[in-house]
Amino acid sequence: MRKVIWRGREVLEFVQDGEGPPAVTKPDEVRLRITAAGVCGTDVHIIQGKVRFVEPPLVLGHEFAGVVEECGPAVKRVRPGDRVKCDSVVGCGACSWCLRGATQFCPEGSEFGITRDGAWCEWLVAPERVDSRFSR
Numbered sequence: 016m017r018k019v020i021w022r023g024r025e026v027l028e029f030v031q032d033g034e035g036p037p038a039v040t041k042p043d044e045v046r047l048r049i050t051a052a053g054v055c056g057t058d059v060h061i062i063q064g065k066v067r068f069v070e071p072p073l074v075l076g077h078e079f080a081g082v083v084e085e086c087g088p089a090v091k092r093v094r095p096g097d098r099v100k101c102d103s104v105v106g107c108g109a110c111s112w113c114l115r116g117a118t119q120f121c122p123e124g125s126e127f128g129i130t131r132d133g134a135w136c137e138w139l140v141a142p143e144r145v146d147s148r149f150s151r
């Protein structure tokens with residue numbers, strides 16, 4: 016997989032690790048082939064080392080779209096070939112915050128390109144619920 020890893024202040028590394036697409040391992044997950052990923056002001060600040068809670072090494076990319084390639088057996092709303100855009104925040108999907116659509120407050124939450132590897136890469140595996148076409 017080709018990806019861009021932020022290694023620390025002002026250092027980005029382009030990597031080609033020879034790995035193929037990551038496997039879908041949970042029933043509610045989908046694998047996306049990333050077709051677009053944004054570069055925003057937050058990314059610039061992260062690269063400059065100005066966002067204190069973002070730690071290298073990290074694949075950046077928190078605004079992205081892709082094509083669904085593979086779905087776990089419990090995925091209901093999308094299927095291979097669908098074009099989706101995603102929320103960057105991944106909540107647990109079950110706590111009171113997640114159930115009211117406020118995943119950013121989920122105590123188990125994480126965010127692509129901020130606290131978990133993001134979308135400056137070829138593929139990403141994510142729970143179906145982060146497909147924001149269906150969010151409120």
Ligand SMILES: [Zn+2]
Nearest residue numbers: 055056057078
């Ligand atoms: Zn942004």
Ligand SMILES: [Zn+2]
Nearest residue numbers: 107110113121
């Ligand atoms: Zn939650």
